[in-house]
Amino acid sequence: MKSIRLLATSLLVALGMGVSSCGDDTLDSEPITTLPTEPSIFEKMDKAFAEYIGDYSNITCRYYQEGESSILFTGLKNKHLWFAEYGTATKGIRFEWTDIEETDTIQKVYKGYGEYETIKLNNILPLFHKKTTVGNIVTLALNGYLRQNIFTFNGKTKRNQLQSDHSKNKTAYSWFQESVFIGNCCYSNEGDTIYVANQPPQFDSQGMPVDTELISYEEGIRFRTGYFEGVSAENISISRYNYKDAKSVWVTRIVPPFDVTSEAKRVLTLTGNTTNIWNYKCEVTFYDGTKKDFTFKINIDNGKIVTDEVKVTGISINEQSVSLKQGEAFQLIATVQPDNANNKKVIWSSSNEVVASVNQDGLVTANSAGEANITVITEDGGFSTTAIVTVTKKQDNYTSLIVGKWKLTSGDANATHVTYKSDGTFECTSTENPLYNEVGKYKIDGNKLYEMYSDEEEWIISDILLLNSMTLSVQELEADGVTPSGKKFAYQRVK
Template identity: 85%
Template sequence: MKTFRLLATSLLVALSMGFTSCGDDELDVTPAPPINNIEDESTQRDKMFDEYIGDYSNITCRFCQAGESSILFTGLKNKHLWFAEYETATRGIKFEWTDIEETDTIQKVYKGYGEYETIKLDNIFPLFHKKTTAGNIVTLALNGYRQNIFTFNGRTKRNQLQSDPNKNKVAYSWFQESVFIGNCCYSSEGDTVYVAMKQPEFDSHGMPAETELISYEEGIRFLTGYLEDVSAENISISKYNYKDAKSVWVTRIVPPFDVTSDAKRVLTLTGNTTNIWNYKCEVTFYDGTKKDFTFKINIDNGKIVTDEVKVTGISINEQSVSLKQGETFQLIATVQPDNATNKKVIWSSSNEAVASVNQDGLITANSVGEANITVTTEDSGFSTTSIVIVTKKQDDYTSLIIGKWKMTSGDAVATHVTYKGDGTFEYTSAEVSSYKEVGKYKIDGNKLYEMYSDEDEWAISDILLLNSMTLSVQELEADGVTPSGKKFSYQRVE
């Protein structure tokens, strides 16, 4: 990600400085001699445009500035704001930005209170540039008036020019593809992420001062004595919430040796792949003597990690689990030893269509089949697996059968049957009004058991189909297995 970082507080200061490459990721403004103090400025400018760009007839409001190893060119290219950086050694272009909207040379600057000033644009200078996935974020000085422009997916957002320098501030790179402008955090598309209680502090490179960002709102800050009531002889680490402008926690770092107040301290982050961050502190004393020490800190709670205890294994509460569709089961993983420093685990399923698992170990049975649920330690990668077998969910025939049904096929005197919630039934006939038989029933699996009030044995039928509207059964012999050949179908009537 390439960014311009502002070192000037006004365009007049910025114009007296040149651009130079600082590594692969950023450009800084550094002092540079004028292109030529003898030749006419406009002649020399056009000469540089001709030498590096060639035909520049479509570029107006031209400006260029030489740095140590590159030259910055700016202007209106085909009526679009434009700037580009070229290598002086190879004459090759390093990068280029062109606005997607046209800009007129006549601009209105808002002075406040409904009043405007008309200016003729003759000077364009980039103060900040950040490449994003969908476009770019830039801050430009147009005749010294700042304008922030967001381009993304062929669209753009920008603020109007204002004479009050406190209204349009320079963008600063923030977490991932966001930026900070004033006290507001913006997304790469110019939408407000949040408004902070106060503007963050940035260093001379335009980066958050002494901070490693971990989210849009929070960062891990290291302080060297003048903030957070930390003595000059010590340093501190804190998790800081930039939205609320306050520390979540502050931990004082006490060196293992005496450090005088005039000693210089340099803190370097050496590892942050987990929630345990590693730091090295190098101390240089006034007489030139150097000492260093290392420490580890848990960024979740701010506790110093003195001795890291490595994970040696992991176990699980069930090696095999049988579930029906829709059921859940809680797996519990135990990391050994109990005092391991990093006890975080990662849950995964070999077939989420059959059984899925969340990061708390809760299994959900989704469809019939078999899946392996594996839990792996973040530290050292130990793992264990539980086999999950999912079977078809048994239909809830007991609740589905309750109601009145009309026979649609089958040979019987009864034309209707009513199954009641208290476990009793009633057969009636619409053709023979005096016909009525009652009894009790029960359901076991897919079998329907009925016992008439004047009998003492169960009549057994297989439930062939039962849903909210249709019931189909097949009568069985007394053994409860052999079909009798009689089948009955019903349609729900109430």
């Protein structure tokens, strides 16, 4: 691309001299009074065509221009717009482009307001060439002032209308991926309009947006030195710019870590952009020749300066499942990875504080029966983990409470007194029948009282309804240990 632009620029100078090989046109000139001693430009051109191309009889409107290491030939080849570049060292062809459609030497140029003028095509100059995956994009200068933009793709072609209005004659410039910008319009590699910009971009001598790294068809990351968008002349600004809307998404001021005078030269170089964190190096040259540099990182999503802090990568917890009784507490401990992370702050929360609550130190308190998720999340990065806490109802120590002598106050039974002993046995007696005496063993499981008389083999199961220091009430259950049998007994402690 660079060689074509340089050669085309030189050719425009030749055009200004009126060189043409397209037929009967003659140049106005003073009468020749002396014979020329050097070969004419036409002779040189014919010699070059013959030397590099051979038979060029099928090429009209011929032009050529020599560069430092290459030579460019242009013209109408078999009535098709054509140009080719050859290397001067090997005389081998470097690349060649031929239009798909035929072009007549008589062209109609739109003057505006429905009017046209007819011109004769005299010369063809390539100003831009971009090879794409589907074809080529070319800008040609016709007769020096007309711009013809041609898109070829998959054996098809699309071109703009020739216009005499110079403001509408625009050269294509490379854009994001295979697109191009022509004037204020972004085109795909097939010549379709992607969008129209509110303001056309500025391009440098290489045909790329000035001080910009494109990240999409519409946006690019731009940097500026000197006063720009409210940033003082001593500093640098980085901005994310939307070319469609012609405005900045964000602008960030870059303050050097040392004093920089306004006349100092600043060169900003992008050193890494494989992620959304872009790395830059700024080289500062002062008027006396002193040089300093500094580096910085910026997040292109939000324009924030990125420091070299160690980020959190994960979190773990000492227990994933905890079982507690009502009123108990348990210390959960969270470990943030890596150990040298700058921000190890975490936030604790409970999904059901009625069941279990947690403070910001990770201490869990069991409040009522049920289940709750205790979650801890890192402030940096939002990494989280959860412990499941199951809370059961607190039960009294029925075994110790039941030991002692109880007097039956209600219920259908022979015994008037029952003595529960600490060795897990009991004795029943009756004041009405001194001879009545039965003994057995008992056990307590939760709020269930199991009794088995010495002359029987099955447990009598009762549900403890109330048990404290003075009162005991139970209700007998069926053999399944769940279904009430309807018999209830009440006792009062004797001693």
